[in-house]
Amino acid sequence: MTPPERTGVGADAPARGGPGEPALAVAAGNLRAGGAASSEGRPTLQAALWLVFLGPLFFISYGYANHYSSGLPRVGSFVYGWERDLPFWPWTILPYMSIDLFYAISLFVCASRAELRTHATRLLAATLVSVACFLVFPLRFSFSRPPTSGFNGWLFDLLTGFDLPFNQAPSLHISLLMILWTCYARHVRGAWRWLLHGWFALIGISVLTTYQHHFIDVWTGAAVGVLCLYLLPGEPWTLRFGRRPAGVGAGAAATATATADAGDGEDWRRRRRLAHRYAQGCVVFLLLAVAAARVDWVTASLLLCWPAFSLAMVALAYYGQGERVFQKQAGRMRVAAQWALAPYLLAAWVSSRLYTLRVAPQVEVYPGVWMGRAPSARDLRRGGFTAIVDLAAEFPARRAARRLDYTQVSMLDLVMPSDEQLRAAATAITAAYGRGQQRDGGAGATSADEAAGPQRLLVHCALGYSRSALAIAAWRATQGDDPATVLEHLRAHRAIVVAPSWLRILRDSQATQGVQARRDSRERQGSQAPADGQGRRPGADPRPVDDRRPARETPR
Numbered sequence: 137m138t139p140p141e142r143t144g145v146g147a148d149a150p151a152r153g154g155p156g157e158p159a160l161a162v163a164a165g166n167l168r169a170g171g172a173a174s175s176e177g178r179p180t181l182q183a184a185l186w187l188v189f190l191g192p193l194f195f196i197s198y199g200y201a202n203h204y205s206s207g208l209p210r211v212g213s214f215v216y217g218w219e220r221d222l223p224f225w226p227w228t229i230l231p232y233m234s235i236d237l238f239y240a241i242s243l244f245v246c247a248s249r250a251e252l253r254t255h256a257t258r259l260l261a262a263t264l265v266s267v268a269c270f271l272v273f274p275l276r277f278s279f280s281r282p283p284t285s286g287f288n289g290w291l292f293d294l295l296t297g298f299d300l301p302f303n304q305a306p307s308l309h310i311s312l313l314m315i316l317w318t319c320y321a322r323h324v325r326g327a328w329r330w331l332l333h334g335w336f337a338l339i340g341i342s343v344l345t346t347y348q349h350h351f352i353d354v355w356t357g358a359a360v361g362v363l364c365l366y367l368l369p370g371e372p373w374t375l376r377f378g379r380r381p382a383g384v385g386a387g388a389a390a391t392a393t394a395t396a397d398a399g400d401g402e403d404w405r406r407r408r409r410l411a412h413r414y415a416q417g418c419v420v421f422l423l424l425a426v427a428a429a430r431v432d433w434v435t436a437s438l439l440l441c442w443p444a445f446s447l448a449m450v451a452l453a454y455y456g457q458g459e460r461v462f463q464k465q466a467g468r469m470r471v472a473a474q475w476a477l478a479p480y481l482l483a484a485w486v487s488s489r490l491y492t493l494r495v496a497p498q499v500e501v502y503p504g505v506w507m508g509r510a511p512s513a514r515d516l517r518r519g520g521f522t523a524i525v526d527l528a529a530e531f532p533a534r535r536a537a538r539r540l541d542y543t544q545v546s547m548l549d550l551v552m553p554s555d556e557q558l559r560a561a562a563t564a565i566t567a568a569y570g571r572g573q574q575r576d577g578g579a580g581a582t583s584a585d586e587a588a589g590p591q592r593l594l595v596h597c598a599l600g601y602s603r604s605a606l607a608i609a610a611w612r613a614t615q616g617d618d619p620a621t622v623l624e625h626l627r628a629h630r631a632i633v634v635a636p637s638w639l640r641i642l643r644d645s646q647a648t649q650g651v652q653a654r655r656d657s658r659e660r661q662g663s664q665a666p667a668d669g670q671g672r673r674p675g676a677d678p679r680p681v682d683d684r685r686p687a688r689e690t691p692r
Contacts, residue, residue: 179252183243186256191240194263198303201270205302213278214305214352214434219344224281226288228342233291235313235339242319254370258315261364266308266357275304281347292346299348307349307357313339314361318472356438363445365472366463373463373470375452402637403552407454410550414451418444443479450480459529459546467526467533467544474532484530485510488598498600499629504572504591505565507608507630508600511537523568523593527561527603541568547603552638555645561595561607562614568593605632606642613646 205211239259246252284292317336324332343349349357367375421444428437453461463473474481488509497515498508510531511519517536524537529546543564547553553561572591597603605626612622619642626632 178247179249180244182249182252186243187240190259197263197267201267202300202302204271205274206300208274211274211276213276215278215350219351222344224347225345226284228345229288229291231335231338232342232346238316242316245319245323254368255319258364258368261368262311262315262360265360266306266311269306270303274302277301277304279347304349305353305356306360307343307353309343310354310357311361314358315364318365362472362475366476369463373460375457407551411451411454414447418447446477446480449477453548459548462529464529464546467538467542469532491599498594501626501629504593506592506594507604508596510596510598521592521594523572525564525568525595527597527607541571543568549598552641553606558610558645562610565595565611601633605634609642619643
């Protein structure tokens with residue numbers, strides 16, 4: 137079993153791949169500071185071959201789209217009224233033209249073949265998508281450019297010799313800028329990094345101040361850039377089509393396949409129902425986008441495609457792609473994923489707040505162990521938590537949470553996690569609980585540990601009703617407790633949502649690990665040992681919070 141990812145206090149580095157995200161740290165390791173070359177060496181020859189392919193392809197395809205649009209009898213424009221007040225800054229032609237140099241060098245910056253392949257594929261995809269849009273939806277720039285002279289004038293003449301006032305939306309300049317920005321940011325550190333950000337920001341502004349593009353070209357170009365970065369993420373987040381992923385990393389599909397093989401397809405049917413609902417939501421937004429386009433609400437039509445896309449990706453997550461859709465590692469979600477899925481993420485966060493509005497955000501279910509919703513910064517301050525086990529694949533962790541003893545075991549909501557995920561969650565809780573016990577005065581505890589206060593381990597998902605309950609039940613099962621008893625205990629503290637079939641799977645998982653045999657062995661050994669003054673046998677598990685008194689809760 138692959139260990140879960142852990143960061144924060146006491147963690148030297150993220151573990152090598154968590155459930156649903158195999159080899160994440162290995163993939164990230166190839167993109168470290170300065171872009172140190174991997175053991176295979178920097179792929180200079182491959183970079184040169186990619187440049188020989190991409191360079192001519194860009195000029196030929198871009199030039200053809202320009203030529204095609206120039207031959208049309210009428211090509212329209214799309215301009216927001218406020219754009220007429222934008223200034224013309226001739227000097228910004230230099231940063232505008234510099235992107236060509238950054239484009240060529242970026243291929244040689246890549247430190248491994250995998251990184252180069254991903255980067256070059258993104259550049260290729262952005263070019264093909266943009267050129268296709270130029271041909272299907274031709275537009276032209278509508279402002280007259282003031283005369284220029286000197287060095288700036290020479291650069292403008294050079295640009296005009298190749299680039300006609302067509303090829304507008306989406307701005308390929310902006311799409312390529314975002315891809316290049318991501319590439320260079322992985323390899324540049326210190327003051328050079330800030331210089332890079334400043335110069336690339338100038339490149340972004342220059343598409344407007346050189347009178348090359350209208351604003352709609354800018355944000356649609358940014359959308360294409362985000363899509364290329366999100367849909368072509370590289371391993372381990374690459375989507376797998378044509379088959380159900382299996383094993384660790386399959387997430388949703390692994391559980392569904394295992395359940396179907398066992399003759400019980402209830403969980404797989406649940407996944408399909410959820411996938412269909414999200415797909416239906418996607419269709420609704422697409423129909424609204426079409427309706428908006430028919431009445432010439434162009435901006436609204438394009439923006440409505442955003443939630444449609446995010447819902448389509450969540451549908452794919454439930455239909456077999458699993459947690460990789462959210463591209464979350466060590467509590468951080470990739471920026472491209474946050475932007476691409478922003479409508480869904482915002483709706484999911486608001487939903488998590490509304491569904492827990494009248495209940496405690498977190499409750500203590502075992503001594504030192506709390507269960508609840510994804511914590512806000514306010515929840516973390518009030519709860520005083522010392523460790524976090526994060527099960528919510530769809531939410532990036534707060535920075536304050538990552539500074540604690542933080543572990544991520546991503547799971548999808550409302551479905552049964554895979555066997556590997558449950559074992560990883562149980563392992564994460566056991567390890568965090570053990571470290572907390574050491575902090576609270578065990579062997580090796582320091583005065584700083586004792587001054588920090590008692591352990592408060594939070595196991596959370598989005599709402600604290602389903603995944604967190606299953607993870608705690610899996611943890612207690614490794615201690616020999618019956619999952620049904622654990623779930624009833626949790627239900628006395630919080631309105632958990634656990635399907636009957638999930639209890640059967642929990643018990644099957646417990647049986648396959650041989651936990652029952654270890655529990656019997658402990659009971660036999662314990663029956664021969666004298667009880668202490670409180671009636672507990674040596675080595676007994678932590679006792680539950682007394683059900684006869686109100687559960688401890690964090691303030692709302």
